Amino acid sequence: MANNSDAALQAKIAGYVDILAKDPHSTVFVSLSDAYRQLGRLDEALDIARKGMQGLPWFSPGHVVLGQILMARGETGEALGCFNKALTLDGESIAAFKGLAAIYSQKGQTDIARQVLERAEQIHPGNSSIQHMLNRLSDVATPEPDLEPEPKTVVPKAEDIQPADAPIATTTIAELFVKQGLLSQACQVYRDILQANPDNAEVRIKLIELEGRLSADSQVEAVVEQEPLAVTTAEAEPLATLQRWLTAVRLRREHVQKDSAGHR
Incomplete structure (x- = not known):
């Protein structure tokens, strides 16, 4: 069965290579790199995905497949940045949401993984693959990635592309933590984003502000504890x-x- 599956992938690869030879800017590079990923040929998959993204940096599925390849290579920090970028371009990408959830699950941060999936479920109610991952989070401490490739050969129309300020899953989770008063957890999410993308100035500013609030809160608590003593003396x-x-x-x-x- 495995040999038949590999043979089928090899046949698809041959077709994808022909398409790319005729049109180097074709989005079929996503399907080609994903086929190599499924065969375990990760170096070739990574090379094709990176070259494809050079010409199509706005193509969200390209960032998704690049993130999936990096996850397979164990490079979760860079994969996190890829999934975030995919959601910046397409705020409804199921595969990107699931990729983020898989990373946080592997890191043992199941609460964040669950909130990422719940956010995805709000956008795609009734989606079976999202529900499946949520169920696995409840049953297993660190589920394996359950990623499905998005349609790869269809170029999205301009009106279908989300604006650059579309919500990013991890920053959304951080904002949820802030609203709940869980500032330390929000800071940790922002640090994870910066680890994957150190040049994200907006996230860095938010992290500095939150750390300032945490420091100020600590000082206020110290003063409050000392006030009764000051009044009595x-x-x-x-x-x-x-x-x-x-x-x-x-x-x-x-x-x-x-x-x-x-x-x-």
Whole structure:
């Protein structure tokens, strides 16, 4: 069965190579590199995917297949950046969402993996492959990647491409953590993004802001813990003096009022 499958892939590869020979800018490079990935020929798959992306950097499925190849090579940091880029170009890419979830699952961050998949399920309700991965997250601590190649030979129309500021799954998860008050977890997500893409200035700014908030919160907590002590020592005498002064003023007013009443 395996030999028959390999033979079928080899036949497809021959067809894809012919297409690329006639049109070096064809999106069929995605199918070709994925076929090599399935055969375990990862060096050839990576070379073809990188060359294809040089001419078509806007093509989201190309970033997805590149991420899948890098995952197979164990280069999860760079794969994370590829899946993020794919979602920047196409905010509804199921394969990119699943790739991100697989990476976080492998890292043992199953909560983040689950939230990535739940985000994908909101966009694609009822999708069986997303539900399958969610079920596996509940049953297995670190499920194996369950990635499906996207359609690769169809060039998307310009109106179908999401704008550059389309939501990225990992930043979406970080923002969810911030809304829940889980600043430390949000910082960790941003650090993961920066590890894959150190030049992401927007994420770096957000991380700096969050780390500043965490530092400020720690200082406030320290001050709050010390405040009761300060009131009972340094401020105790001034408060007592003020209270005695107010009492004296009240008594003086009462005395003046009595004297005034007696002279009427």
